[in-house]
Amino acid sequence: MTERLFEGADWDFHTLQRITDACEQVALKDLGLDVYPNQIEVITAEQMLDAYSSVGMPLFYKHWSFGKHFAFHEASYRKGLMGLAYEIVINSSPCISYLMEENTATMQTLVIAHAAFGHNHFFKNNYLFKQWTDADGILDYLDFAKNYVMQCEDRYGRIEVERTLDAAHALMSHGIDRYPGKKKLDLRAEEKRAGRRRQHEEEVFNDLWRTVPKGAAKSRSALSIERRRKLLGLPQENLLYFLEKSAPRLAPWQRELLRIVRHIAQYFYPQSQTKVMNEGTATYVHYRIMTKLHEQGRISDGNFLEFLGSHTNVVFQPEFDDPRFSGFNPYALGFAVMQDIERIVTKPEDEDREWFPDIAGKGDVMGVLRDVWANYRDESFIGQFLSPRLMRHFRMFHLHDDPEERAGIRVDAIHDERGFRRVRRELARQHDVGFIDANIEVVDVDLSGDRRLILHHHVIKGSQLNETDAKRVLQHLADLWTYDVALIEVDAKDKVLREYVVSPRPIPAAVA
Amino acid sequence: MPIHIIDRRLNPGGKSLENRQRFLRRAKSLVQGAVKKTSQERDIKDVLEGGEVTIPLDGMHEPRFRREGGTRDMVLPGNKKFVEGDYLQRQGQGSAKDSGPGEGDSEDAFRFVLSRDEFVDLFLDDLELPDLAKRKIAQTESEGIQRAGYTTSGSPANISVSRTVKLALARRIALRRPRKEEIEELEAAIAACTDEAERAELVAELEKLEAKSKRIPFIDPLDIRYRRFETVPKPVAQAVMFCLMDVSGSMSEHMKDLAKRFYMLLYVFLKRRYKHVEIVFIRHTDRAEEVDEQTFFYGPASGGTLVSSALQAMHEIVRERFNPSDWNIYAAQASDGDNSYSDGELTGLLLTDKILPVCQFFAYLEVGESGGSAFDLSDSSLWALYERLRNSGAPLSMRKVSERSEIFPVFHDLFQRRETAQEKTAP
Numbered sequence: 027m028t029e030r031l032f033e034g035a036d037w038d039f040h041t042l043q044r045i046t047d048a049c050e051q052v053a054l055k056d057l058g059l060d061v062y063p064n065q066i067e068v069i070t071a072e073q074m075l076d077a078y079s080s081v082g083m084p085l086f087y088k089h090w091s092f093g094k095h096f097a098f099h100e101a102s103y104r105k106g107l108m109g110l111a112y113e114i115v116i117n118s119s120p121c122i123s124y125l126m127e128e129n130t131a132t133m134q135t136l137v138i139a140h141a142a143f144g145h146n147h148f149f150k151n152n153y154l155f156k157q158w159t160d161a162d163g164i165l166d167y168l169d170f171a172k173n174y175v176m177q178c179e180d181r182y183g184r185i186e187v188e189r190t191l192d193a194a195h196a197l198m199s200h201g202i203d204r205y206p207g208k209k210k211l212d213l214r215a216e217e218k219r220a221g222r223r224r225q226h227e228e229e230v231f232n233d234l235w236r237t238v239p240k241g242a243a244k245s246r247s248a249l250s251i252e253r254r255r256k257l258l259g260l261p262q263e264n265l266l267y268f269l270e271k272s273a274p275r276l277a278p279w280q281r282e283l284l285r286i287v288r289h290i291a292q293y294f295y296p297q298s299q300t301k302v303m304n305e306g307t308a309t310y311v312h313y314r315i316m317t318k319l320h321e322q323g324r325i326s327d328g329n330f331l332e333f334l335g336s337h338t339n340v341v342f343q344p345e346f347d348d349p350r351f352s353g354f355n356p357y358a359l360g361f362a363v364m365q366d367i368e369r370i371v372t373k374p375e376d377e378d379r380e381w382f383p384d385i386a387g388k389g390d391v392m393g394v395l396r397d398v399w400a401n402y403r404d405e406s407f408i409g410q411f412l413s414p415r416l417m418r419h420f421r422m423f424h425l426h427d428d429p430e431e432r433a434g435i436r437v438d439a440i441h442d443e444r445g446f447r448r449v450r451r452e453l454a455r456q457h458d459v460g461f462i463d464a465n466i467e468v469v470d471v472d473l474s475g476d477r478r479l480i481l482h483h484h485v486i487k488g489s490q491l492n493e494t495d496a497k498r499v500l501q502h503l504a505d506l507w508t509y510d511v512a513l514i515e516v517d518a519k520d521k522v523l524r525e526y527v528v529s530p531r532p533i534p535a536a537v538a
Numbered sequence: 539m540p541i542h543i544i545d546r547r548l549n550p551g552g553k554s555l556e557n558r559q560r561f562l563r564r565a566k567s568l569v570q571g572a573v574k575k576t577s578q579e580r581d582i583k584d585v586l587e588g589g590e591v592t593i594p595l596d597g598m599h600e601p602r603f604r605r606e607g608g609t610r611d612m613v614l615p616g617n618k619k620f621v622e623g624d625y626l627q628r629q630g631q632g633s634a635k636d637s638g639p640g641e642g643d644s645e646d647a648f649r650f651v652l653s654r655d656e657f658v659d660l661f662l663d664d665l666e667l668p669d670l671a672k673r674k675i676a677q678t679e680s681e682g683i684q685r686a687g688y689t690t691s692g693s694p695a696n697i698s699v700s701r702t703v704k705l706a707l708a709r710r711i712a713l714r715r716p717r718k719e720e721i722e723e724l725e726a727a728i729a730a731c732t733d734e735a736e737r738a739e740l741v742a743e744l745e746k747l748e749a750k751s752k753r754i755p756f757i758d759p760l761d762i763r764y765r766r767f768e769t770v771p772k773p774v775a776q777a778v779m780f781c782l783m784d785v786s787g788s789m790s791e792h793m794k795d796l797a798k799r800f801y802m803l804l805y806v807f808l809k810r811r812y813k814h815v816e817i818v819f820i821r822h823t824d825r826a827e828e829v830d831e832q833t834f835f836y837g838p839a840s841g842g843t844l845v846s847s848a849l850q851a852m853h854e855i856v857r858e859r860f861n862p863s864d865w866n867i868y869a870a871q872a873s874d875g876d877n878s879y880s881d882g883e884l885t886g887l888l889l890t891d892k893i894l895p896v897c898q899f900f901a902y903l904e905v906g907e908s909g910g911s912a913f914d915l916s917d918s919s920l921w922a923l924y925e926r927l928r929n930s931g932a933p934l935s936m937r938k939v940s941e942r943s944e945i946f947p948v949f950h951d952l953f954q955r956r957e958t959a960q961e962k963t964a965p
Contacts (some may be wrong), residue, residue, distance in 0.1 A: 039543055065542045066580050073546060076553040091600055093561030096554040097650035101590065120542070127547055188560075196601050345616020354615065395612060423617040425626070427610040434625040440617055453613040464603045489608030499599035 031324045035130035040126075042066065044144065045135045054316045058392050059311070061146040062161060064119040066138065069124045075099050076109045077124060081294070082114045084122065085168050087175035087286075091193055115141035117149040117297070119161040132329040136336060139315035144308030150302070151400045154296035163214040164293060170217040171286045190280045193502035194266060194287035199463055201266030201288040202295050216289065219280055227278060228341055254473060263467040264288070265481075265503070274477065275508040284506075299459050300403045306360015309341060310395070313361070328336050343420065354453075360422075363407070365418050367395060377414060406451040409454035417441040417449055424452045429488075464491060466513070477509040485517045490524060500528040562656065568593040573652070573660045574946060592649045635928045658810065683767050692764025706761040715754040716747040776814040777866040779804060779900075780855075782848045784873035785821045785839045793905040797872030798835055799945045800903050804870055807953065818855055821849035824878075828855065845877045845920060846884040862896040863946065869893070870901045875918025882923050890932055899935065901952060906940035 031048055032041045053059045079096035080086035103110065107447065112129055116122040123141040125134055149155050160167075174322065194201070215374070255261070262268040265350045266288040272282045297304065316337075320330040343358035344350040370378045371394050374386035385394050400409065418441045426438040440447030440451075456459055465484040472478045483491060496513065504511040513526040562569060572591040620626075638722045652660070688701055731737040781801045783794070801817075808815045819834035820826055823841030826848040854870065860867060877885065894900055902924055917925065921936070928934045937948045 039545065040542050043541070050541070063541070065544065067544045067546045069546045070551075072551050073549070073553070076551075079554050079557065083686070088556050088560065090557065090560035090564045093554060093557035093559070094598060094600075094648075096558055097561060098648065101650040124546075188564075192600075199602055343615055345618060346614035347618075351614075351616075354613075419616040421616040422613055422615055423620055425610075425612045425614065427612070427628075429607070429609070434627050437620045437622055437624040437626065438611070440620060440622055442622070445622060449613055452611055456611070456613060464605050466603060483603075485608070487609040487611075489605040489610075492604040492606050495599075495601040495604050498599060502601070518606055 029233070029324070030326060031319070032131040033326065035132070037131040037134055041131060042068075042134060042138075045131075046138055047314050048319060049139045049143055052318045053139070053147075053311065055319060056350070057143075057311065057314060058061070058148040058396065059143055060150060060536060061143060062119040062145065062150050064142045065120040066142060067122060067124050068127050070127055071103075071110060074124065074126055078110075079535065082116065083168055084116065085172055087172045087474075089195075090188065091192075091195065095113045105450075113137040113141045115145045116164075117145075117148075117155060117159055117293075118164045119160055121146040121149065121161070130332070132325070132332045133336065135319070136312055136316060136333055140308045140312035143315065144311030145304060147311065148300070148304050148307045148399055150322075151396070152296070152300060152403075153401055154299055154403055158296050159293050160214075164425050167217055167289065167460065168184070168314075170220070171290070174220070174282065174286065177407060178283065182277075182279060185221055187283070190283050193506050194284050196499045196502040197265050197269075198287055198291045200466055201264060201284075201291045203264055203267070203292065204460065220285075223278070224283075232342070255470065258471060260471075261467045261469050261482075263465070265466070265468065266291070267467050269503075269506050272471075273507050275312075276506065295405075295459075299403045299405070302354075302356040302360040302457060303399065303402060303407050304360075305356045306362075306364050307399050309337075309357050309361040310364035313337065323461050345421075359408075362416055362419070363413075364395065366413050367391075367398065367411055371414065375415075381413060384413075404457035405454050408457055409450060411455065412450045414441075414446045417446055422449050422453065424449050436493070461486070479503075479507050479509065481510045481511065481513045483513060483515045485515050488517070490515055496526060497528065500526055501531065504528045504530040539864055562660075565593060565598055566660070568598075569652070573657060574950075590649055590651050593939050594648075598648060644872050658806070682770050684770050687768050688763040688769040689766040690763065692766070696764045696767075698763050698765045701763040702757065702761050705763065706757045709758065709761060710754065710756070713754050714750075715756075716751050721747055721751070750780050776816070776864070776869060777808050777810055777812040778816045778818060778860050780820060780852050780867070780869040781834065782820050782822070782852065782869060782871040782873075783834065784823075784843055784845070784848075784876070785834075785837075786823045786843045786876065787840050788843075789905075790907065792907065793872075793874055794835055796905040796939055796945060797903060798947060800872065800939070801870060801944065803945070803949045804901075806867065808868060816860075818852075820848050820851050820855075822851070826851035832858065839901075843873075843876045843878055844881050845871075845873065846881050846888055849885060849888040849893055853888065856896055867897045869897050870903065872903045872905055873920055874906070875904045875920045877918075877920045877923070879919060882919065886923060886927055889934075890927060893898050894932055894934070900933070902934060902936040903948070904936070904938045906938060 031044050037045075046064065050064075053061070075096060077084070078099050079092045085093065110126065112126055112133055114124045121142065123138070123146075125137050129137060149159075149161060155161075175187060175191070258272055259268070266284050269276070270284040270288065273281075276284075316325065316330070318331050319325045320327075325333070341355070341358045341361050343355050368391045370382050370386050371388050371391045374382075379386045388394060398407065398411065421441055423437040423440040424434050424445070427435045439448040441449065465486065466481055467484075468479065469482050470480045472480070491513075500511055500513055508530050510527060510529050512528075515523040515525070517523055569591060572593045576591050688698060721744065724740060724747065728737060728740045728744065731740060779801075781797075783789075783797055785794075805815065805817065817831075819829050819831055821829055821834050821837075821839065822844065824844040824847065825840055827839070828851065829837065848871070856862065856867065889900075902920075904918065904921055921938075924934055924936055928936065935952050937952060939945060939948050
């Protein structure tokens with residue numbers, strides 16, 4: 027019988043150390059996880075609110091919108107409308123986990139197992155994170171971004187900087203490369219490059235060049251449409267990238283700000299694609315670790331019951347007609363699929379052998395799971411591993427709501443033999459960010475004419491943009507582009523559904 | 539693998555403070571509007587307590603491209619009775635919500651909590667005391683003492699031990715004064731030594747060291763430093779506020795309440811500018827007396843009305859207790875406007891000759907009955923008198939109030955930051 031890690035609810039820093047060591051032993055030896063070094067930080071509720079308002083990051087540049095979020099969270103927290111998270115974990119190396127000081131010893135154990143080992147393993151091994159994020163460099167980059175924004179405010183004024191950032195934030199969800207480029211992101215080098223760019227500009231600046239007479243402009247008609255599009259890299263769906271590279275009248279520092287916002291958006295891109303998997307992995311890992319610690323006698327029965335209580339709350343999935351229902355709970359869905367995979371690998375039934383011939387009865391649970399965690403994102407994960415048994419368990423059904431249909435909302439498929447594949451495909455699609463975000467791309471610039479920027483929104487299933495918001499975002503876009511911007515909504519048959527044209531605002535003396 | 543566990547709880551809080559200030563600055567006009575609206579609904583006691591305000595989201599939007607409408611597909615859990623091909627009746631807008639709770643974008647209004655200081659700042663932000671500059675030159679200056687570095691001479695009581703020891707240490711190191719341990723070590727070596735020649739050598743060395751440590755004192759008078767103090771002039775930061783009120787029978791409870799609200803606002807406002815604010819309550823019928831607050835607002839009194847008595851009382855109090863060169867004097871008078879016609883001349887004289895020259899600010903608030911519009915009534919005797927004085931150049935501020943909700947606008951109006959020194963005529 028091994029010694030208990032703690033008794034009751036109290037903990038101190040030695041307890042945390044013991045807990046972490048014990049979790050680490052289980053995580054590395056029994057589960058074979060591969061994690062970044064851990065850094066565990068204990069914080070207060072107020073600091074947690076701080077972290078909320080800067081998207082969970084320990085440092086961030088200053089912007090009014092974070093203040094707005096802080097005020098909002100604080101108000102709802104004070105009124106008791108909102109509880110705070112038990113932890114926040116950051117995809118960085120070392121992997122930083124924030125624990126709330128109010129947690130009991132059991133909760134701290136749960137949270138350490140969940141964040142410091144579950145999420146940590148996922149961050150380090152999932153292909154999306156490997157491809158798109160640079161865990162080593164992110165904190166340095168954020169530090170650079172913060173200082174850079176501050177310097178810009180000193181040099182060019184707070185209002186100017188704020189306007190550029192406002193515009194960049196509005197376009198943030200369209201500042202992402204969705205397909206891997208030729209090289210991996212290296213944020214540390216990014217910071218140095220920014221410095222070198224600035225230095226180079228300062229060194230080669232020569233006022234004389236301004237006065238050198240320019241030759242006659244080259245014939246414009248020589249540029250064919252095809253060639254022009256190619257030169258500008260069109261079509262381009264990364265709007266921030268396009269502006270950074272091609273907007274005619276942006277100052278270098280404005281381009282750098284767009285670049286910063288774009289890099290940060292990119293850093294968070296994998297997280298939005300792996301909510302279910304990420305939480306599922308972390309929940310599965312904490313469940314395994316806690317169970318093991320209890321088996322070893324390192325956690326008392328009472329504390330284990332406390333853990334089970336919280337765990338059950340976390341993985342609770344209300345049904346669609348429940349007032350608490352607000353979509354699928356990623357913890358519940360992720361955890362259920364992970365456990366189901368465990369069952370299929372160890373005790374498969376005939377149905378499982380038919381649906382999952384590759385993994386059914388393979389025996390090595392952790393081997394299979396580690397492979398899944400490394401190589402899938404939510405969409406492919408659900409599309410691949412949601413079993414008929416789980417669909418029956420959740421009693422899933424698919425609704426098709428066509429506004430044209432007079433009779434009402436059609437039940438398209440349910441959890442039966444005929445419906446399994448369709449339900450699964452549809453659920454997978456709902457977790458595909460490619461379907462969630464509007465598909466907007468820059469298609470052309472009228473270079474010979476009034477330099478109008480032309481964007482297309484490819485409308486899917488008749489779902490168009492919200493008009494007020496679209497106009498506001500386009501206003502920001504036009505301000506950055508400094509010439510007119512047109513957005514055309516086209517459906518699959520290239521029929522024009524709607525057209526927006528926005529002109530840039532004259533630069534105002536003060537912010538509105 | 540080493541694991542770092544760090545206690546961040548002691549880190550300074552308020553990391554979001556700057557973002558919050560940026561937000562407030564951006565939303566300033568909106569928040570200010572909300573603050574005024576909120577404060578009108580409150581009791582005067584906690585009018586400046588801070589608390590929750592709601593602002594419209596205009597200009598605070600963070601727009602994104604969002605899609606809406608069209609055909610929707612949903613996969614939901616918890617099927618109980620549906621089979622494929624069933625049709626469900628739409629109920630109103632459909633059941634699925636798509637706005638996250640953290641966004642706030644879907645709401646028209648945005649609620650959050652302001653701290654007390656933020657609230658007061660916003661509330662009084664565009665207000666300013668009139669004639670703040672007038673008294674500045676005349677302000678007598680008392681002397682205060684403040685620390686100003688170190689000096690080599692001074693009284694023993696002011697020796698700075700830490701600075702002295704630090705300098706002594708530096709000097710000892712620089713001059714290589716032998717340390718106590720070195721000498722002890724040498725002594726031990728001598729005691730343990732058996733060889734005579736070596737012993738003599740060690741003794742010689744010891745003597746040398748001892749001589750040196752005698753030559754170089756542990757603390758030299760050169761090392762001693764004294765804390766230095768400087769006297770600095772300190773501006774007078776005190777104000778006295780005179781509350782004058784007519785308490786004759788014609789003043790109803792409602793009118794007194796209006797006056798009270800005004801006085802309280804003035805008090806809060808002065809309190810923010812001056813470290814020390816005193817209040818003098820003078821009530822009058824046909825004679826005036828200085829009373830405490832309780833009596834002032836609630837004590838019974840009856841009689842005729844002679845405004846000059848109150849002004850006379852104020853003048854005497856100023857002469858006795860509040861030297862105008864030491865005090866910033868503010869006065870606010872509330873009355874229903876009745877005054878004996880025979881008293882007009884005396885009142886005018888007192889005001890222009892005695893009171894106004896020593897005052898920073900003199901406000902006259904004419905309170906009326908609730909519901910009765912102050913606009914169509916003919917001017918009261920006091921109002922007519924004051925108006926005449928003002929037109930001949932006396933620095934008087936005057937307003938009429940009859941509703942509780944007018945107090946804030948009137949107050950605001952009186953203290954508005956204005957470019958032109960001339961006041962507009964009363965509404």
